[in-house]
Amino acid sequence: MAIFTDPIREHADFGPGDAEWLHLLVGDWQMVADLAFADLALWFPHPEFGYVALAHVRPSTTHTVFHADFVGEGIRSDLQPLVDKAWESRTIERSNETNWSSDMALRVEAVPMVRNGRTLAIVTTHMDLSSSRMPSRLELTYRQCAYDLLRMGTLGLWPDFASPTGSRRGAPRVGDGLIRLDAEGIVQYASPNGVSAFRRLGDGESLEGRSLAEVTAGLLKDRRLVDETLPLVVTGRMPWRSEIESRGVSLSLRAIPLRDEQQRFGALVLCRDVSELRRREMELVTKDATIREIHHRVKNNLQTVAALLRMQSRRMVSDEAKQGLEQAMRRVATIALVHETLSQGLTQSVDFDELIGRQFRLSAEVASPSQQVKTARSGLFGELPSDFATPLALVINELVANAVEHGLEGRTGTVWLIADRSESEDGDELLTVTVADDGVGIPATPYVEGLGLQIVRTLVTSELGGSIQWSAREGGGTAVQIVLSLAPR
The missing domain is CATH 3.30.450.280 (GAF domain)
Structure with missing residues (x-):
């Protein structure tokens, strides 16, 4: 522009x-x-x-x-x-x-x-x-x-700042149907599509020579709820939009008053049958509500599973069994938190900073009940696709737990979570996530990956389509860096 x-x-x-x-x-x-x-x-x-x-x-x-x-x-x-x-x-x-x-x-x-x-x-x-x-006649009128x-x-009378400027789907266009009114709201001309639109609403007579307001009132006589802007639109007095619903048909109307220096001498009313659009919008709203309810129920079920795992861990005598159940409980709780976030919105993206803010602290606390471990965050994740949320939250949860249990085992320290969004040479948006600690660092001899790190590697490479790298942190400790592409998959 x-x-x-x-x-x-x-x-x-x-x-x-x-x-x-x-x-x-x-x-x-x-x-x-x-x-x-x-x-x-x-x-x-x-x-x-x-x-x-x-x-x-x-x-x-x-x-x-x-x-x-x-x-x-x-x-x-x-x-x-x-x-x-x-x-x-x-x-x-x-x-x-x-x-x-x-x-x-x-x-x-x-x-x-x-x-x-x-x-x-x-x-x-x-x-x-x-x-x-x-x-x-149509061409001459147009x-x-x-x-x-x-x-x-x-004369500076059009365009009018009072006119609707939103891009709502279903805005009437000239080809959808046009009705020209005189100053009293009497129909002077109706295009064939305009006539057909009102016929589908239930009006079977010719529109010309009749008051559009009276025609509309007759179609809506059995309805209690009517758009309050409708009378001003069908009389052509204000440059607004409105809708009529009758017999299962939705008609979108837009009025454009015609004026000269002294007075309003007529109006144009554009009309469009938006029944199919509104039906699909209603289906989407219903499906969104269903999806939210599913996420809510999944979250409740997962919280129940986590509670059962917690009860079972208290009955365990073996420390190894307790630790295994606590890890499973932590993973289930992470997934439940993601579903709770998804159940509260209708968008296809998630505010990951809000979600991970709680989970990051919780992961460190659960993994170190007897240690003094500090957590620190920098950078912003921003809005992420919802299909990224669960696997990425699980990855961060496992890496934080691994840093506390192995890097900071038996000592105090800090775990950092760093997010950075950038752009690749190809123009794709990248997300770099770093989980670091100031613990003992990477061991000199290779060790066998446990279940947690196996989960991390699988989720990063398969679910998220990214890469992961372990390295020694400058100043001591370990840094794990994950690079993900946010381009549509």
Whole structure:
């Protein structure tokens, strides 16, 4: 977006909200391109080129007249006089001569976007005339709607900051259905898709000549809960969105009031059948709730298993048996903690810092009930994919326990947990995890890996797809470094 923002940022004459207003225009002008059956370009003054193209949009209701991208380029010499004229006059200017582009005859108009009495930029419309024919009523209505919106732009009345800017799925588009209202909310024209949308709601009569508010009220007479914004949307009084639900059909509505200097003279209402979208969203919500409940029940069951292991360890006479049960209990508790975290959210990622913060201290305390072992953390794990959470938590748990039981056996010391996120040469995001201690260090003679380290190596290489390395820590002790790629697998 540097091509868009840099020239605007350097324009010292812009007032508060001017740049945001142009951004709002570009965010909503696909609708105008579809209504005008034309390409739109946004031009801004430039000391070298005269004007530079900040943005370009192609219509989805007809073919484009510009196949090559020209955003960031200077204006053509044959187009600049028309743009200059519109800039000075602050009115819509139409070229008296036919323009040509790629063997197509074009009709070009220049529309000044005026706010607070100052021209901020010029929108040019480029419509193909080479395949001209007698336009249908739909085309005539669409073009009139486009003209009304662009003229509102010359008056600073459109785009409107009150318009919805969110990207909620199911936002109506021109091709989904259009209804034009007069100032009283009476339907002047309804596109075929607009008629079909209301027919699916249960209205079997023609919409034209009827009050859209009364039509909607008749469809919702048996419903107790209605969106409070709906009356203002179906009368075209406010530039808001709303939804109607009837007979199992969900219809998304968006109103665009049409105004001139004195008053509101009509409105456009875009409509779209979003029944399938809303059904799928509801399925996702239901599945998310089910998944959360499963995680919650798994966590409860694992905590029960850990409690049973704790009870059994108290009955053991053999120290070796007690130690084995305590290790199993610690591993089960780690997995339960991950499931508890997953049961509290709907996202596919986990705040691993919050999760491991508790687990790190707990692992050191459980492994050293009779030792004074300190723990220290540095760096941030950040948000990690949920499928990383369980194996990585288990790996850290085992490494911390190993550091306490072997590196710091019978002595006081510190265990460090260090996280570092970086980027590889290929552009993939990497996570480096280091567990270090200031204990006795790596033994001179190799030792046989126990179950804990076997679990660590298997999880790192198989489940996490990473690498692990043991080394002597500078200043004494041992450091274990794990490198993982966070790229989607």
